[in-house]
Amino acid sequence: MSVGIRHDDLRRRNRAMVIAAVRRAGQPSRTEIAATTGLSHSTISAISSDLIGEGILTESKPSEAGSLKRGRPQVGLGLNPEAAAVMTVVLSLNFLSVAVIDYAGQVIAEEQRRLDTLTMPRDALVGECVAIVRRRLEDPDLDVRSVARIALAIQGITDTRARAMLWSPITPHTDIAFADILEGEFGIPATMENDCNMMAIALRWRDPQRYRDDFIAILLSHGIGMGLVLKGELFTGTHSSGGEFGHMIHRPNGALCRCGRRGCVEAYAGNYAIWRNARQMSEDAEPVADVSDADMRALATAARERDGPEREAYRKAGEALGYGLGSLFALIDPAPVAMVGVSAAAFDLIEPALREAIAQTAGGQHSKSISFDTEPNELPLIREGCAMRALTFVDQEIFAPGTQTRSGLGGKNVA
Amino acid sequence: MSVGIRHDDLRRRNRAMVIAAVRRAGQPSRTEIAATTGLSHSTISAISSDLIGEGILTESKPSEAGSLKRGRPQVGLGLNPEAAAVMTVVLSLNFLSVAVIDYAGQVIAEEQRRLDTLTMPRDALVGECVAIVRRRLEDPDLDVRSVARIALAIQGITDTRARAMLWSPITPHTDIAFADILEGEFGIPATMENDCNMMAIALRWRDPQRYRDDFIAILLSHGIGMGLVLKGELFTGTHSSGGEFGHMIHRPNGALCRCGRRGCVEAYAGNYAIWRNARQMSEDAEPVADVSDADMRALATAARERDGPEREAYRKAGEALGYGLGSLFALIDPAPVAMVGVSAAAFDLIEPALREAIAQTAGGQHSKSISFDTEPNELPLIREGCAMRALTFVDQEIFAPGTQTRSGLGGKNVA
DNA sequence: TCTATTTTTTCGAGCCTCGAAAAAATACTG
DNA sequence: CAGTATTTTTTCGAGGCTCGAAAAAATAGA
Numbered sequence: 019m020s021v022g023i024r025h026d027d028l029r030r031r032n033r034a035m036v037i038a039a040v041r042r043a044g045q046p047s048r049t050e051i052a053a054t055t056g057l058s059h060s061t062i063s064a065i066s067s068d069l070i071g072e073g074i075l076t077e078s079k080p081s082e083a084g085s086l087k088r089g090r091p092q093v094g095l096g097l098n099p100e101a102a103a104v105m106t107v108v109l110s111l112n113f114l115s116v117a118v119i120d121y122a123g124q125v126i127a128e129e130q131r132r133l134d135t136l137t138m139p140r141d142a143l144v145g146e147c148v149a150i151v152r153r154r155l156e157d158p159d160l161d162v163r164s165v166a167r168i169a170l171a172i173q174g175i176t177d178t179r180a181r182a183m184l185w186s187p188i189t190p191h192t193d194i195a196f197a198d199i200l201e202g203e204f205g206i207p208a209t210m211e212n213d214c215n216m217m218a219i220a221l222r223w224r225d226p227q228r229y230r231d232d233f234i235a236i237l238l239s240h241g242i243g244m245g246l247v248l249k250g251e252l253f254t255g256t257h258s259s260g261g262e263f264g265h266m267i268h269r270p271n272g273a274l275c276r277c278g279r280r281g282c283v284e285a286y287a288g289n290y291a292i293w294r295n296a297r298q299m300s301e302d303a304e305p306v307a308d309v310s311d312a313d314m315r316a317l318a319t320a321a322r323e324r325d326g327p328e329r330e331a332y333r334k335a336g337e338a339l340g341y342g343l344g345s346l347f348a349l350i351d352p353a354p355v356a357m358v359g360v361s362a363a364a365f366d367l368i369e370p371a372l373r374e375a376i377a378q379t380a381g382g383q384h385s386k387s388i389s390f391d392t393e394p395n396e397l398p399l400i401r402e403g404c405a406m407r408a409l410t411f412v413d414q415e416i417f418a419p420g421t422q423t424r425s426g427l428g429g430k431n432v433a
Numbered sequence: 434m435s436v437g438i439r440h441d442d443l444r445r446r447n448r449a450m451v452i453a454a455v456r457r458a459g460q461p462s463r464t465e466i467a468a469t470t471g472l473s474h475s476t477i478s479a480i481s482s483d484l485i486g487e488g489i490l491t492e493s494k495p496s497e498a499g500s501l502k503r504g505r506p507q508v509g510l511g512l513n514p515e516a517a518a519v520m521t522v523v524l525s526l527n528f529l530s531v532a533v534i535d536y537a538g539q540v541i542a543e544e545q546r547r548l549d550t551l552t553m554p555r556d557a558l559v560g561e562c563v564a565i566v567r568r569r570l571e572d573p574d575l576d577v578r579s580v581a582r583i584a585l586a587i588q589g590i591t592d593t594r595a596r597a598m599l600w601s602p603i604t605p606h607t608d609i610a611f612a613d614i615l616e617g618e619f620g621i622p623a624t625m626e627n628d629c630n631m632m633a634i635a636l637r638w639r640d641p642q643r644y645r646d647d648f649i650a651i652l653l654s655h656g657i658g659m660g661l662v663l664k665g666e667l668f669t670g671t672h673s674s675g676g677e678f679g680h681m682i683h684r685p686n687g688a689l690c691r692c693g694r695r696g697c698v699e700a701y702a703g704n705y706a707i708w709r710n711a712r713q714m715s716e717d718a719e720p721v722a723d724v725s726d727a728d729m730r731a732l733a734t735a736a737r738e739r740d741g742p743e744r745e746a747y748r749k750a751g752e753a754l755g756y757g758l759g760s761l762f763a764l765i766d767p768a769p770v771a772m773v774g775v776s777a778a779a780f781d782l783i784e785p786a787l788r789e790a791i792a793q794t795a796g797g798q799h800s801k802s803i804s805f806d807t808e809p810n811e812l813p814l815i816r817e818g819c820a821m822r823a824l825t826f827v828d829q830e831i832f833a834p835g836t837q838t839r840s841g842l843g844g845k846n847v848a
Numbered sequence: 849t850c851t852a853t854t855t856t857t858t859c860g861a862g863c864c865t866c867g868a869a870a871a872a873a874t875a876c877t878g
Numbered sequence: 879c880a881g882t883a884t885t886t887t888t889t890c891g892a893g894g895c896t897c898g899a900a901a902a903a904a905t906a907g908a
Contacts, residue, residue, distance in 0.1 A: 022470040028438055031438050057437035057896080058898075060899095061897075088852070092854085270793070280793065350671060351672040473865065475889080479865085504884040505885050
């Protein structure tokens with residue numbers, strides 16, 4: 019069960035803490051680090067001297083040009099971009115994109131590719147992923163010997179251990195152990211992440227003020243996904259990536275969902291559902307495979323112009339999202355929400371019904387104070403999230419290694 | 434933000450770990466403790482010698498009568514019952530009960546009282562609680578100078594910090610800071626806990642095999658409550674005790690709930706809802722204040738005898754619970770469920786519809802493998818949970834004190 | 849150039865855990 | 879019944895880590 023703290027863990031954890039402080043703060047001085055970590059100046063001095071010696075951190079002389087203060091000027095510590103690199107692989111509908119990122123977080127190489135993910139055979143899909151990674155790794159223009167971690171994100175359900183995709187709407191194939199495949203191929207540790215979880219992580223790094231300990235990222239796209247951070251930690255299911263907000267039941271025995279079941283939130287709020295309602299098709303109509311972003315934008319425009327089936331479709335979407343959030347907020351208490359994806363651009367059409375619905379629920383007691391943010395473009399968020407995920411892994415497991423993660427704090431999902 | 438580990442924390446945490454190991458295992462030897470904690474024998478020896486010296490642990494000579502093994506016999510370590518005592522206060526509908534428990538977990542005194550909680554003025558309710566605690570504390574037959582902690586449980590919503598009751602169905606009054614009141618009155622640290630959370634904690638201590646890291650306790654009583662343990666930790670909302678499973682929305686705009694809203698799970702599965710449906714009253718009918726356990730049992734008997742409105746009422750309850758669990762399992766993945774409370778005795782009437790409903794949901798994919806346990810009597814569970822809650826507090830915060838819980842691991846809800 | 853001020857490093861003290869060896873306590877063996 | 883094997887527990891020195899205080903370093907103002 020829970021495990022004691024050994025003496026050697028101490029240094030390891032405090033090293034990790036110093037690295038984390040630098041990654042968060044950018045260019046903090048040793049004094050600032052001492053303040054945020056609560057450790058003594060001597061300890062910080064010793065640890066950072068080690069880290070600089072190992073090439074993980076660097077000193078960056080002039081922290082601020084206008085140094086008005088009296089005494090010895092602070093010298094900022096920064097991450098050494100050359101200490102390592104990580105790679106992100108984002109696999110979405112008909113689209114594959116990779117990036118190589120240096121240790122300081124800058125993108126140093128990219129490649130993107132269109133694929134027909136819905137019809138590709140299993141081997142071809144895996145093969146494309148392996149090939150694109152290989153091309154980046156073998157790029158002679160780039161010194162990427164030091165790629166220390168690969169983070170792969172996909173729409174759909176992954177397992178808690180971040181090894182495999184269990185199910186995804188972008189391909190008919192299931193249970194692909196991408197992480198193991200890439201590790202086997204390149205000998206680089208890899209993880210298989212859920213796209214919405216990566217969005218949540220990215221939001222936290224982008225705007226730590228707003229998205230700190232408790233917040234929700236909801237992907238409004240062809241399907242409905244969610245990434246949830248509670249008490250500062252990424253929330254996942256116990257077996258799967260979990261957080262399948264889109265498949266909470268909105269109306270028992272209701273509209274047909276892409277998952278084959280009935281009445282899911284997604285069956286009212288996913289792009290295909292909005293499309294189906296806007297075209298006044300039956301709720302039993304088979305969900306279409308994909309609706310283009312352009313079509314969705316046209317739908318939104320029409321809904322804004324006149325009161326018709328399009329507007330009603332968005333209203334229904336808002337209602338489903340509102341009741342779904344209400345149920346969620348009954349469990350976890352309300353928190354700020356970020357709406358991401360194409361339909362987030364139509365949030366003006368969704369919001370009224372959403373707020374009305376949520377006000378009918380226990381979780382929506384203070385519905386007016388629940389704030390919504392919108393971000394129409396999910397891909398950059400997912401990429402950033404993957405990058406931070408991979409980088410913090412390097413921070414913790416490679417540059418602050420130790421008594422190899424015994425059971426204890428191993429699987430913490432610090433966002 | 435997250436704080437470094439100081440050198441003095443080390444001993445503190447390892448002390449806490451040893452105490453916890455003893456509480457879990459009962460009479461473990463030093464060697465067993467070393468094995469479960471992963472610490473060295475020397476460390477365990479040093480720490481347990483301290484703890485014995487301080488009167489927290491005791492050695493209990495003959496661990497097993499039939500010691501067949503060869504070498505030096507193990508000497509068991511146990512909790513010293515006199516090291517401290519705690520008090521539990523359980524406030525439920527028309528009923529108030531307290532118990533004094535020694536450090537080893539044995540009840541050493543009890544008192545119970547009937548009250549008319551629904552109509553009592555606020556001051557009287559608080560006054561009764563204070564008075565009953567005072568009577569136990571001042572009991573001359575008992576040496577209870579050393580009560581180190583009071584845990585108070587109530588049906589309803591409490592705040593995350595476990596200081597106050599925010600709302601409860603047993604009284605019209607809201608926002609009563611019971612924990613602060615008792616602390617102020619007696620100078621003993623107190624907490625205000627949610628009843629269902631205590632049930633979950635108790636289940637974990639009763640049957641750690643079955644209820645280990647992930648499970649759900651659902652109270653089927655006048656209202657519907659839930660206690661949830663995820664990844665070994667009690668799950669609570671971010672502001673409130675959270676986990677208001679009973680107020681997830683089952684049918685938008687559906688049956689009238691006791692909370693004044695419509696379509697909550699509870700509005701179909703709470704005793705009043707089953708009663709309302711069994712009597713073929715309108716779903717809009719005002720929920721009755723209370724249905725006696727005897728009446729509920731009569732209802733169940735009738736439902737078992739013939740196919741009529743009673744049976745249909747239980748079917749509807751099962752359906753609501755099933756869809757609710759389905760939505761919950763979409764978020765957290767399926768886990769074992771314990772059904773507690775009067776209506777758990779009628780689970781045979783509820784289960785078929787519940788399983789049918791859950792099979793319609795994404796979370797119920799493997800619905801057959803989800804196991805349900807029943808326990809008709811919630812009160813003993815709540816009491817035990819409070820006792821363990823209070824005792825583990827004493828273990829950690831009083832007998833392993835240190836750098837006073839800075840932000841870091843402060844609020845962990847280890848069940 | 850000297851002084852005040854702030855940051856960073858150095859150094860010894862005090863703990864803590866660990867491993868190895870010793871001590872303690874029992875069962876087996878002839 | 880004495881001696882040996884075995885297992886548990888304690889003891890002891892070594893090695894690490896963090897801390898506080900003091901020293902050193904680096905700058906702005908006078």
